[in-house]
């Protein structure tokens with residue numbers, strides 16, 4: 001087998017398309033080599049070795065060792081060095097690289113190959129002893145940490161004690177001899193604490209590091225990350241071994257990261273940070289504050305530290321040439337790592353950069369306008385669910401801001417919540433329904449669960465590319481990073497700044513767009529949608545086949561839905577129009593009424609309210625279809641429950657509260673979701689459906705008069721199991737329409753259709769379609785009845801089901817294609833067979849879930865209907881389904 005793939009020196013054995021085998025980093029290092037870019041030579045041990053490793057009791061394929069030795073030789077020759085050589089040693093970095101990028105999840109070892117002998121050679125060859133011993137101590141620290149699992153604080157203790165004894169305050173105060181002493185003490189503490197000497201044999205070091213990379217694939221934090229991002233365990237990671245270039249070789253050396261466009265805003269301009277005389281990890285770790293890359297960015301930030309552009313003009317010019325080439329080649333925004341060694345630029349990584357949704361939209365639209373990608377590509381590149389990020393509220397600009405500190409605007413949006421100082425606490429409080437802001441000095445991969453649970457993240461250390469910033473952007477959470485004036489005291493559970501102290505549990509607000517930390521809870525406003533949002537949604541609309549409607553019960557819902565581009569109302573749940581306090585009393589009167597007369601009296605009070613609601617909805621929707629569903633409450637929900645409520649109803653009905661209480665007991669149900677609801681109500685109490693039909697038709701006449709345009713009305717009957725039920729209700733609706741026409745002299749056009757939300761209705765869809773003019777699949781109830789899982793009681797066991805993998809996803813969130821989906825498919829087929837032009841859609845929660853939207857497209861439905869805020873998500877998902 002082939003277990004090693006070389007790269008560097010203008011050629012490579014791999015290429016970008018071999019990501020599955022070589023991992024993202026390895027594939028792109030190969031691709032950059034093939035493009036002739038300056039990549040330090042090295043080789044990739046492919047993911048197949050990781051798979052072999054775990055399948056064979058953590059052992060390697062037998063040819064691997066010889067292939068690695070040979071590759072080391074070739075790489076050494078390419079750079080004029082030799083691994084382990086006492087005079088001219090090849091030093092390497094060892095890094096992981098999975099197929100999908102797993103930021104911060106896996107570990108890196110730099111300067112590998114250093115020992116007591118080779119460090120002297122490095123010092124001699126670089127004519128710089130301090131550099132050599134600084135590199136050696138970094139290697140010992142990193143290797144001990146990553147490979148030996150040795151705790152960092154041992155080294156910090158040694159270093160602090162030494163600095164105190166010498167009166168030093170900064171690491172830069174230490175000279176070559178100091179670092180040499182430190183290296184000796186590091187080795188002592190390792191020997192003392194672990195019982196073993198630090199390995200001096202470069203080959204032992206190398207295999208230790210390779211083993212550690214493979215081992216880290218199964219660490220708890222990697223496993224958690226994969227679970228959160230749906231990355232299969234079977235993929236494995238590759239290992240990249242690469243000749244070292246040094247960013248810490250004095251002031252003509254540097255290391256940095258850069259994006260070809262701004263990952264927060266999408267602005268088309270090189271964006272990034274670099275550190276002079278530093279090694280890779282220093283930038284990401286946020287230990288020193290990095291410098292700007294471009295002069296323009298330096299001016300904007302007001303930094304007094306020189307930019308790379310002014311400090312290292314040649315390397316900057318080279319970086320500019322390379323980033324433009326990479327972006328053209330990959331046709332996407334790139335996230336690059338580079339090192340400058342004594343003035344010469346080297347590329348260490350490139351990948352498609354993570355970005356906020358706002359940036360993603362701008363980048364996709366601009367790349368398409370620049371002709372680098374097609375409109376289709378642009379539409380395909382936006383994750384529909386991520387649009388949610390844009391719809392997050394921001395702080396009301398007119399609100400008074402009590403700014404306690406400022407940091408970096410690391411991830412946009414604003415959030416308020418209780419201060420928590422640990423990720424476990426964040427997760428715990430979140431599960432209890434609290435909204436929290438996670439406050440940390442800095443975050444690490446161990447904080448992922450806390451970041452997920454938090455509304456927003458605040459750190460006191462670290463830059464725009466720190467762990468907190470990168471991860472928060474990926475999650476779409478607001479984040480302020482590096483708010484350096486804040487002191488966090490984990491022990492006391494306090495945060496203090498400028499003489500003020502906040503405790504855990506106190507409310508703060510962070511503004512991730514401006515980098516502000518504010519005291520208290522701030523009023524929020526709805527987001528302004530950018531021009532790129534409109535442009536991309538417009539492109540999406542050109543491709544999609546499905547129409548997108550909204551579930552809207554109120555004028556406010558309807559207006560929001562229109563703003564987001566709805567093409568109609570797919571579900572108006574009329575019971576929701578009665579939740580308001582004065583109305584619910586009247587509904588209660590109606591429900592507990594003991595005879596038809598009392599019921600009609602209550603209904604007469606409801607009629608004008610309903611009619612006014614509908615007039616308003618019809619006016620707002622201006623000729624777009626509006627599907628109004630007859631009352632479908634689990635009656636139970638509307639019953640008076642407290643003694644106070646019972647007495648209130650009794651007073652209005654002029655009866656004894658005890659009588660009302662009796663009636664309530666009579667109507668109480670064990671299983672309201674499968675009880676007296678839906679069309680059953682319209683059949684047993686026809687006057688209810690009649691009142692609603694009258695309200696709808698009178699409103700239609702009124703709205704037509706006001707707007708000069710007849711509304712497009714679809715009256716919908718809920719919870720139908722048999723064609724019979726439908727026919728009975730439909731006859732009443734038609735009769736009422738005729739009555740209203742007669743009374744008003746107006747004209748009416750409308751359709752009567754049905755929810756299909758019971759398995760029997762799916763199976764009998766052919767029969768039902770003989771009477772119904774349209775179908776709307778109610779996948780909430782269809783999931784409930786298909787699975788036999790109560791919508792209201794699922795939480796207690798659905799969680800464990802998901803955790804155990806018995807169900808892959810919550811079937812109430814994303815449609816169960818195999819089972820419930822099959823019912824929909826059957827219903828659609830049988831319905832269409834009978835009535836070729838049968839209009840069909842869905843209106844369950846699934847209508848706004850991208851995977852379910854794809855399913856609806858495949859089944860050939862005409863539309864999906866979802867909550868107003870998810871209309872853009874559905875528009876985009878529908879377009880992608882059609883690409």
Ligand code: PEP
Nearest residue numbers: 757778779780781843844
């Ligand atoms: C459904 O059952 O999917 C539906 C849309 O109706 P409701 O959620 O109101 O029962």
Ligand code: MG
Nearest residue numbers: 757778780781
């Ligand atoms: Mg339903």
